[in-house]
Amino acid sequence: MNRRPGFPARGAIAPPAASPGKDRVGPGTGRPMQAGALAPVQGVGLDSGAxxxxxxxxxxxxxxxxxxxLGALGAVERHRFVDSALVNQAYEDTSLPIGLAQTISKPSVVARMVELLLAGTPAGKLGRVLEIGTGCGYQAAVLANVATEVYSIERLRGLHxxxxNNLRPLRIANVHLLFGDGMVGFAKGAPYAGIIAAAGGEAVPQAWLEQLAIGGRIVAPTVMRGGQQALVVLEKTAREVRQSILETVHFVPLKSGIA
Known part of the structure; x- marks a missing residue:
């Protein structure tokens, strides 16, 4: 998330106590997206790389x-993840509604959070990543370009x-969609090199910390004293978890259970 103080963001997260349902983004139509590479500058209108x-x-x-x-944001066609009535705003730096009282985050917000997730890592791809709050799938597609594998969990069936449906035609083989309780994470995919959340709770769930690899980091909005949310980065070492509190943000609340 990127506009510094107080940028609104999309929401969705935390699902049920039951085992999450796994859905690998599999065969569809269209060409596979080459992870890590900028899309060629071609096409017309919103399909244009320009x-x-x-x-x-x-x-x-x-x-x-x-x-x-920057390469990942340039590779993913954001207009394919927004409603047809809003496609003309797809590349503006604004959040847009995606249904069920949720939004797709601003491109600057997505870029900011993904950059924080990658900070301090060597060149190349990050390892396995867990995304809490799939939403319309846009950020998962972006993460697919910078991580070897992406597990993305969503608590709202309609958004899952x-x-x-948005991701299937892209045939992104390293994204796995889960319907379940994001607050409990996804232990079967652990340990994760990074965990990124699109909803803010009173504290980062213990399950996420347990599922984070040594040397990994969590980027998540968290409610601070006084009720405001701030973007928080947690870095896990062999001896401790270091916390950095960054700019004020506005995300939907982190919830448990599925709907």
């Missing part, structure tokens, strides 16, 4: 410096289905 290139240039001007992040 549209995404302009968005990426704006992100770079706002301070996003990691080439992996929407993300599956």
């Amino acid at each position: 549209v995404r290139a302009r968005m990426v240039a704006r992100l770079a001007a706002q301070g996003i410096a990691d080439a992996r992040v 289905d929407k993300a599956r």
